[in-house]
Amino acid sequence: MTDDRQTLDRQAREQTARELAALNDRLMAKNHALAEALTRAGKELTKAKSQLSQLAQPPLTFATMVKVDSSRTDEMGVTHASAEVIVGTRRMIVPVAAGLNASRLAAGRTVILNEKMVLVDQRDHDTSGMVRTVTEPLGDGRLVVADAGGNASVVRRASTLASHPFDKGDRVIVEASGRIAVDALPRANDADLVLEETPDVTFDDIGGLDRQIERIRDAVQLPFQHRELYARYDLKPPKGVLLYGPPGNGKTLIAKAVAHALAEGDGFGERSGTPGAGGVFLSVKGPELLNKFVGESERLIRLIFRRARERAADGRPVIVFIDEMDSLLRTRGSGVSSDVETTIVPQFLAELDGVESLGNVMVIGASNRVDMIDPAVLRPGRLDVKIRIDRPNGDAARAVIRHYLTDDLPLEGGVDADALAGVLVRDIYTRSPRRHLADVRDEHGVWNALFLADVTSGASLKNIVDRAKTLAVKASIGTGSDVAIGVDLLARAVEEEFTETRDSLLDADPVQWSRVNGFDAGAVTAIRGVEH
Known part of the structure; x- marks a missing residue:
């Protein structure tokens, strides 16, 4: 009996030990899970504090560096510097943070201002902004530039442009205030937009358009052939001719035949026998004028008419031919081409009205979509001769x-x-x-x-x-x-x-x-x- 009781007691103790061990394991697992939960909660709390700190941080301000304004050292040997910067369109003098080397601040670079308007950091210069054309580099390094409307202003150079050789006609990017040129752009290649050419097409090569050819001869040739009679009858030559109608029916061929007649002096005045003594034909690719920086189209229109005036200065007849005119001179407010027509059309009209003083410059336009051309372009006194080139019967x-x-x-x-x-x-x-x-x-x-x-x-x-x-x-x-x-x-x-x-x-x-x-x-x- 004693042995049996001892065995039972041992088994009871062993069972109790196993139960206590299992309970301990469960408590340990719970403690481990609780520790992990506390760790996760701590991380989430840290993250929340970081986000709260970021939300509470005041915004930083971008500015454009102009120049170091002043620098002084106090009695403790600490250097205090200030800088002139442009914030938007405002000029400001701001302190430079003590840990920032003011001597390395460069004109035209982007700088960072903290909430107290202290200059705390410097970045690279901005690569976007307004495009301006250099009209004159000044001796002190500044540049005279012009906007799309020809309005002139004087700008400083960014430090990166200090030694850049600028010539008239070069283009620069100017920051938002319009005071500093921050980057140079490649020179515009305008040669492929305005071609001075002599096509080999003659009026004899065009069939089925006798009536239209007669009309354009009357509009283009008579004023040059019989200047005295036009003056005698107080008759002003037309400034422009529009050839319009469905595609593929000879509008461009007629314009090329006019060009050939001009170059050969066929009814357009006597040739002197020297190259270029005949008329001049300037061919303009209308759609490509729009594939430029915003504001460039107006400059190119001025360039076209300036070139026409230069060629006409010695009395030679000059024809400016604009193909696909509807793509360039769309009705204002039509919403096409991001409404660029609101500036392009007035610029074209101003230039067209300006050729009135030169009796030997004429514009010939061609269009498949005359309904899309701004009505102001088509009114009498501008493109007042309109010739429809229809499908052949x-x-x-x-x-x-x-x-x-x-x-x-x-x-x-x-x-x-x-x-x-x-x-x-x-x-x-x-x-x-x-x-x-x-x-x-x-x-x-x-x-x-x-x-x-x-x-x-x-x-x-x-x-x-x-x-x-x-x-x-x-x-x-x-x-x-x-x-x-x-x-x-x-x-x-x-x-x-x-x-x-x-x-x-x-x-x-x-x-x-x-x-x-x-x-x-x-x-x-x-x-x-x-x-x-």
Whole structure:
């Protein structure tokens, strides 16, 4: 019995020990979890304190360094410096923090002011700001600069520009107050925007536009040919001509023919036999004038007309040709191009009005979208001669085709070029189902048939003839001898043009397509295909 009791007591003690050990483990685990929770809470509290400290910290202020204003040492040997800075448009004198080396502060650099307006740090100079054009470097290092409107001001140089060699026409970035030039920009390459050229196109190369050519000759040539008669009848030459209409119908060709006539002296005054003695043709790429820094377009417009005046100073006629004029001189307030037209249009009008004193400078503009040009540009006294270059009708189309389909080409026997041109015109201009491109709906919901003839331009006529020539070349390569151009090849060329035109039409946005192709507003609001 004693042994059994002892065994039971031992087992009881062992059980108690196990229970106490398990309880201790549980308490240790709880203590560990509590310690981890306290650690996390401490970290969160530290983070919250840091965030609270950041929120309570006053903001710092950016400024532009001008110069160290003064520096003095007190009786304790501590140096106290102050600096002149620009904050926004305000000039200020601020103290420099004792731990900052004032001798290293440089003009034009960005500096940091604390809440007490003490200069505590220096950064690099800002690389953004207003663009100004240098008109004159001064001997003391300052620069005379001009803004887009030609208004002049004098600016200091940043320390980084102290030894930079500036010339007239260079561009700089000026900080917000307009007092310091902080960076130099690459010189604007204006040469690719205003080309003085002599195209090889003549009026004889243009078919189907006899009436329009006569009008532009009257507008451009007569004033130069008969100055005395214009004076006798108190008649002022027009300052500008606008060539407008659907694309691909000869607007640019006419302008190039004018340029050729100018250079050759054809009806524009006598040539002296020396280079440049004829007229001058300045060609301007309208859209590219907008691909510049804000404010640059106005400067470039002034440059264009200044160059025109320089060329006209010796009495030579000067034509300024602006292609795609609607991209440059859009109606003000239209919201296009970030409303840059609000400054570009007035600048252009001022320059155009200024050429009145020079009777030998004329502007010729070309546009597919005359509806988008600001009305002030088109009023009488400015671009007062307006010539519509429309799609060719049958007779005009025949004249255009005869420029490219000539009798010296390999033609089918017994058929001359004039007869082939007639066949080609009839095929293109037929209003039968075979040349039915699509149906278009107008703003009133009415559907109308659209034929190939409705969208044919001078450029597409040339393209059709070129297609036939290409087919002849490919066939000649296969046979080893010349293959004549005849009715069959021309019919295939028309069919190819018809198919491509139809496919592109069905994939186009109706409203945008109608605008680009010279249709009246509301004439095309939807397009649907037709079965052939």
